[in-house]
Amino acid sequence: MIKLNKFFPSIFLFVLLSMIIPETGFAQGPKEIILGAALPLTGGQSREGGYVNKAYAMAIKEINEAGGIMVKEYGKRIPIKLIIYDDKSDNTTSVQLYEKLVTEDKVNVLMGGYGTPLITAHTIVAEKYRVPYVNGGGATGAIYQRGMKYIFCIISSIEKLSFTLMDWIAIQQNAGKVKRPLKIALVGENTSHGKEFRQGVLEKSKAAPDRFSVVMDEPFELNMKDADPLLQKVKAANADVFLADARLADYTTIHRRYTEMGLYHLIVSYGPRGPEKAARDALGPASDYIVSCNWWNKDIPTPATKAFADKYQKTYNEQAEWFAATAYEAFRVMVKAIEDAGTLDKPKIRDALAKMDMRNSLVVGGRVWFEPNGQINNDHLIMQNMPGGKVALIHPKDVATAEAIIPIPKKR
Amino acid sequence: MSRSWKLWVGGPVLAFLVLIPFLELQGGYLQTLGFLTFLYITMSTAWNILGGYAGQTSFGHATFYGLGAYTTCILTLRGIPALLTIPVAGMIASLYGLLWGYPCLRLRGQYFAIATIGVGEATRLLMLNLDDLIKNNSLLKGFLQKGVLTGGATGLMLPTPPDIQAYATAFYYGVMGLMFFALFVSWRVKNGKFGLGLFAINMDMDAAETVGVNTTRYKILALMLSAFLVGISGSIYAQYVFYIDPQTVFGFPMSIAMVLMPIIGGIGTLIGPVLGAVFYIVVQDRILTANLNLGLIKLSLSSLHLLVYGGLLVLIILFEPKGLLGVHHRFNIWWNKRKRRSLAATEKA
Numbered sequence: 001m002i003k004l005n006k007f008f009p010s011i012f013l014f015v016l017l018s019m020i021i022p023e024t025g026f027a028q029g030p031k032e033i034i035l036g037a038a039l040p041l042t043g044g045q046s047r048e049g050g051y052v053n054k055a056y057a058m059a060i061k062e063i064n065e066a067g068g069i070m071v072k073e074y075g076k077r078i079p080i081k082l083i084i085y086d087d088k089s090d091n092t093t094s095v096q097l098y099e100k101l102v103t104e105d106k107v108n109v110l111m112g113g114y115g116t117p118l119i120t121a122h123t124i125v126a127e128k129y130r131v132p133y134v135n136g137g138g139a140t141g142a143i144y145q146r147g148m149k150y151i152f153c154i155i156s157s158i159e160k161l162s163f164t165l166m167d168w169i170a171i172q173q174n175a176g177k178v179k180r181p182l183k184i185a186l187v188g189e190n191t192s193h194g195k196e197f198r199q200g201v202l203e204k205s206k207a208a209p210d211r212f213s214v215v216m217d218e219p220f221e222l223n224m225k226d227a228d229p230l231l232q233k234v235k236a237a238n239a240d241v242f243l244a245d246a247r248l249a250d251y252t253t254i255h256r257r258y259t260e261m262g263l264y265h266l267i268v269s270y271g272p273r274g275p276e277k278a279a280r281d282a283l284g285p286a287s288d289y290i291v292s293c294n295w296w297n298k299d300i301p302t303p304a305t306k307a308f309a310d311k312y313q314k315t316y317n318e319q320a321e322w323f324a325a326t327a328y329e330a331f332r333v334m335v336k337a338i339e340d341a342g343t344l345d346k347p348k349i350r351d352a353l354a355k356m357d358m359r360n361s362l363v364v365g366g367r368v369w370f371e372p373n374g375q376i377n378n379d380h381l382i383m384q385n386m387p388g389g390k391v392a393l394i395h396p397k398d399v400a401t402a403e404a405i406i407p408i409p410k411k412r
Numbered sequence: 413m414s415r416s417w418k419l420w421v422g423g424p425v426l427a428f429l430v431l432i433p434f435l436e437l438q439g440g441y442l443q444t445l446g447f448l449t450f451l452y453i454t455m456s457t458a459w460n461i462l463g464g465y466a467g468q469t470s471f472g473h474a475t476f477y478g479l480g481a482y483t484t485c486i487l488t489l490r491g492i493p494a495l496l497t498i499p500v501a502g503m504i505a506s507l508y509g510l511l512w513g514y515p516c517l518r519l520r521g522q523y524f525a526i527a528t529i530g531v532g533e534a535t536r537l538l539m540l541n542l543d544d545l546i547k548n549n550s551l552l553k554g555f556l557q558k559g560v561l562t563g564g565a566t567g568l569m570l571p572t573p574p575d576i577q578a579y580a581t582a583f584y585y586g587v588m589g590l591m592f593f594a595l596f597v598s599w600r601v602k603n604g605k606f607g608l609g610l611f612a613i614n615m616d617m618d619a620a621e622t623v624g625v626n627t628t629r630y631k632i633l634a635l636m637l638s639a640f641l642v643g644i645s646g647s648i649y650a651q652y653v654f655y656i657d658p659q660t661v662f663g664f665p666m667s668i669a670m671v672l673m674p675i676i677g678g679i680g681t682l683i684g685p686v687l688g689a690v691f692y693i694v695v696q697d698r699i700l701t702a703n704l705n706l707g708l709i710k711l712s713l714s715s716l717h718l719l720v721y722g723g724l725l726v727l728i729i730l731f732e733p734k735g736l737l738g739v740h741h742r743f744n745i746w747w748n749k750r751k752r753r754s755l756a757a758t759e760k761a
Contacts, residue, residue: 093696093700095653096697
């Protein structure tokens with residue numbers, strides 16, 4: 001008969017090994033870190049969603065070529081995988097897809113899509129499951145005023161955008177380039193974007209009645225077919241400055257008709273729109289001297305911007321627009337947060353995002369940090385279209401490449 | 413199906429649905445899918461009362477859904493407890509149904525359908541511009557809160573509770589209850605005098621009038637009842653996602669979904685709208701994330717669900733107007749015939 005006690009050491013060793021091996025396997029960490037996003041690849045926001053998609057693809061390629069993200073807990077670099085779904089620019093679908101990303105695909109972190117309504121809707125999912133979420137495409141301040149802890153945005157608010165524009169106009173007044181007070185004709189698309197822009201301009205005007213007086217304030221519906229009724233009102237308002245907030249298609253429609261009607265203002269701005277190549281090609285010299293205010297431009301004189309713009313151009317054979325730049329940067333911010341946290345533990349990644357201080361960034365000022373509400377509060381960039389399809393950075397001073405030409409020359 | 417069979421199948425299915433939040437299947441995604449399915453079954457059943465029983469095809473039911481959602485958001489943001497706003501949302505939707513139903517339901521067939529499209533679109537535009545319209549009106553200005561009533565294109569956001577997960581689970585059971593309530597109402601209507609009147613209107617309105625059915629009254633009541641249930645659905649949706657905007661809740665795609673589901677499942681029946689809603693959600697969910705890999709080209713099939721519904725609609729209209737239920741009945745007939753034939757063959761042998 002076999003004596004069992006002879007086998008005890010072997011059994012003990014076996015049990016010990018079986019306990020250790022899974023532990024060792026766990027310490028090796030996951031094969032990949034999974035990020036997830038639902039983007040508007042079809043539907044109304046597909047153009048912008050396409051830029052974000054390209055930027056994410058570029059960022060992921062770069063990171064994986066470097067071996068992945070360094071995660072201290074596992075003592076090695078782990079490759080990343082990004083799951084992207086098409087939300088068809090629809091809120092309900094977007095929410096459903098983010099739920100799917102978190103619960104079914106078990107993503108480690110979430111990346112944002114594009115557009116205020118979509119981002120507003122799916123941030124709820126990120127907060128519900130406490131999954132860190134970073135976006136570079138939802139600037140409306142109201143999204144971040146809901147006390148959420150896991151939501152971060154690397155572009156500052158639309159309201160601040162309009163404040164920056166108004167402050168810059170005040171600088172032009174101080175320099176004696178334009179008179180004071182200035183009469184403003186204000187129009188904006190009937191979206192949260194346009195609304196926040198108009199609110200910002202109105203607020204600044206109320207605060208400085210000696211400088212500004214809004215003589216016309218009018219919303220307009222998206223995808224306008226005929227700009228005449230709106231521009232007739234602008235003409236009748238007899239203002240000095242024309243400020244609008246419009247998307248690319250509406251900016252082109254309105255400004256084409258504006259030029260045909262022979263309207264003239266000392267300063268013309270379409271908020272964040274102006275330098276886009278598609279619009280400039282369509283409008284020709286009529287788009288010269290338009291002032292725009294947004295979050296990024298390829299001519300920001302920093303190595304980070306140059307490297308990104310060159311790489312994007314090389315990869316996609318097209319000029320990088322701000323949608324792509326901020327999405328790419330949002331991705332890098334998330335990667336840095338995972339590295340800073342040194343773990344895939346979601347609350348710890350969230351804490352790393354809250355403490356984020358990223359230098360040499362693409363954003364204006366070169367630094368990414370977040371206010372307690374999760375949104376960055378950096379400056380915006382002011383640009384002016386110049387003849388020959390060129391764009392000059394005119395504000396803030398540290399990135400300015402030229403002096404603003406204000407008032408706009410009459411004969412163009 | 414015999415009673416015992418119904419119990420054997422229905423019991424475990426019901427138990428499974430009740431247990432979904434605890435089972436954490438698919439990481440909890442099934443709970444979300446369940447919530448949406450219950451919500452869509454409710455709306456599909458509600459639409460069926462007017463469109464299926466009374467035969468009045470409405471393409472404007474998103475109006476009620478949106479009104480329910482907005483009523484809840486507006487009242488909740490003014491300090492009224494969210495749960496109390498649910499019946500109010502239903503009532504507001506119902507009254508709105510009365511308001512436009514009275515003139516519109518005098519129209520017949522396709523004219524009524526066209527009118528409902530107009531009402532739906534007009535309501536969406538009204539919600540988009542209401543704040544700007546009343547901003548300068550001294551009488552209505554009081555309805556604004558910090559300059560906002562409907563929020564225009566921005567929509568409205570509700571404050572989020574500290575534990576959203578527990579809140580979502582509570583709403584899962586809430587909407588499940590609502591679904592059973594809607595099915596009960598639909599069953600009562602179908603089997604009562606009111607339902608008989610609606611079916612009579614559906615078959616021949618003039619004949620119904622001659623036998624004493626007050627057709628206008630019946631149609632308006634059906635519309636109000638339907639609107640009430642859809643309004644409550646909108647209210648629950650708003651509380652589940654904490655954010656609404658006119659495009660999402662008043663959008664035409666929502667109205668189309670409410671028409672499609674009963675037609676796919678079996679219009680004018682009790683179970684048809686349920687089958688249609690389940691089919692609608694499952695197809696949408698599966699196609700939403702599917703890709704077709706053709707070697708060099710990778711096609712996203714996310715927008716293909718519309719093609720599936722469209723194709724199915726054509727097939728249903730051409731070959732099986734009773735939808736999936738009709739297909740089921742045909743199968744049953746074929747199966748019984750086959751059974752009888754084989755029995756006869758056995759007896760012969």
